[in-house]
Amino acid sequence: MNQTLILSTAPHVKTARTTKTIMLDVLIALLPATVAGIVFFGWQALVMIFLSLVSAALTEFVYYIVQNKIWQDPKGVCVKFLKQFDFSSLVTGLLLALVIPSNIEGWYMPILGSVFAVAVVKMLFGGTGKNVVNPALAGRVFLFISFALMMQYPAPNFGALLDTTGDVMTGATSLTSGLAGEGTLSALDLFLGTGVAGCIGETCKLALLAGGVYLCVRGVIKWYLPLIYILVTGLFAVCLEGFDFGAFLPSVFGGGLILGAIFMATDYTTTPKSTLGNVIYFILLGLLTAGLRKATGIEVVSFCILLMNFLVFLIDKAIPARPFGSVWKKADKKEGK
């Protein structure tokens, strides 16, 4: 018997699912939205998505080489890199492309965003699983702040920003005009994304929901978390509008809420660990989103998620473990513990 045996502590069998397959699932779930984006916004969208994906993956590759100080043996480096590559950079790249408008004036913008998202937000903090905030959203906000003019209202199909007048310039996703009943788009249009302006991936809610259902079925995300976020946002918006239920559908289907709820807010690394913590997190997120939307009049889903990302650690700190068979503290005292 001349073979190498593996020694480790129990358990000795493991599930086939790895980080890589989870990320692959997310990529598959994003496919419908990607296709819808390309159909709606044409070759420009395709170029954006391509640039973003390639630069995200390349950034990680370069970072890997620099980090491990491997300069020689290019073939060996590639093999090693591919062995540990878990597709999370591709998810970041694709998500980033889906939350920027297709006709921004500058092919370098998705590249800059991807480099920032992967290198600064993710890799500098320690790679997959160590980032404090969602890399794709951080990349988007980085672009948004750096290129305010370009990102602001470049064309009718950038609808992430809302305006108060229902101006043509911002396109028809305009939340407030929808709320006021002035919108020319029906809720069905908003749902399908037909004729709606917006970022590449956020307009077709049907495609996003299809991806969301896939993720739920595959057990990647929990179905109730995005639902909580979406419902709380919608209902709180209704409250803020003076219990006008006409505000529910536009605020749910308008802007980037669905994309944010299904693909951004549920990012594992930047959500609390416990189920209770997650429920609290998503309720707070919903309240914050609806409140800030009302207060600022612009689309704030990405900012809200980033803000809440910083609260994750505090939420985790507030919730101690409660093992099976625990009794509430009062009962403990009664038993004379």
Added chain:
Amino acid sequence: MKAANGRLFFRGVHLRDKKSLSSAAAAEALAPVREVAIPLSQHIGKPALPAVEVGEKVKRGQLIGKADGYVSANVHASVAGTVKAIEARSDGRGGNVTCIVIERAEEDETEFLPPLNDPSAEAVLQRVQDAGIVGMGGAGFPTHVKLKPASPVDTLILNGAECEPYLTCDHRIMLEETDKIVRGAKYIAKAIGVTNIVIGIEKNKPDAIAAFESTDLKVVALKKQYPMGSEKHLIYVCTGRKVRVGKLPADAGVIVQNVATALAVCSAVEEGKPLIERVVTVSGAGIETPKNLICPVGAPMAALAEACGGIKDGAVKFVAGGPMTGAALTGLAGPVTKTSSGLLFLTAEETNADEPTNCINCGKCADVCPMHLMPMQTAFFTAAKEYENAEKYGGVLSCIECGACSYICPARRPLAQMIKTAKAELRKKK
């Protein structure tokens, strides 16, 4: 009695059970081995003290190791022959254990205890202690200690869940020795003074459920969910009672015994046969013909592999016990013990052993933790050596070490191992 459906417990994990590899193979006796090495410590508690000397002739069933104190168990000769040595031998897991090595003689002389007819509660307890019976589910806690609970009990639960993948030893004895298990359970019930006997069997063993439905035990059919055979969860699904944190099952009025233990008790009472053999499942994709073997305690594991047609080339991991809680073996030098339920030869495809990567905080470990703990928190704080926080946020001390968290972890992190580390450190401080 018609089987009732068990409750469900929240969380836990669904495993591919792989039991069909060996579940149809009737238990068969292992061909006689040349020598056996019987460890003096096969149980929780103090090791037994040797009661024989080198060169002495022993009969099958003779006492060779005397229990040292109350929480300890007797050890008996599993073959007739001559004591060749009393020495430290490999336990197969990288450690050494003191063994009494017996070279088998040609003639098979037996010396069992006198059979008991309609014994009293005290007689059963005494017999259980004399026969060296320990919990055969895996932990190996001396049964006579467990049968004298500190608080009053009203229910005996027989554990026939066998929730570990691959293992079919309990399944086979439930089919083949149904009546003896029932009688054994009744002796145990008599010893602890209860009349309510429940047997819990997972639904992936419908033939075993049917076998017990024809007896007068209460049968509970359990969902196939890991770890259904955990004491606390079995009690909950069978009776609806929760064992409080830090308490024993007896505090909930229940005693749980494995079906194999019940079988051993029956043999000890009716035939006077001490615990000297048990059924071991030899399985996995790395063995030629998976089998259930009746092995004498102390038989070398290599003999088991040989009896099953030998090891295939692809086997990369040998495991004693079940795949979720068993121990990895450094080789086949170790002996079968009273608690060996399985000997598995796993291929790379089955083990999926990869290098750990970063935790991605997916929360799947917490989703499957049957004790509702937070393994990722424990791992995080254990890595930082903050064991108090590991207990506060992770709840380490309640861990039952079922391994579900490590099984499910997509980043392949050794969560169960880190929990065990934290537990050991916390115990040290107390």
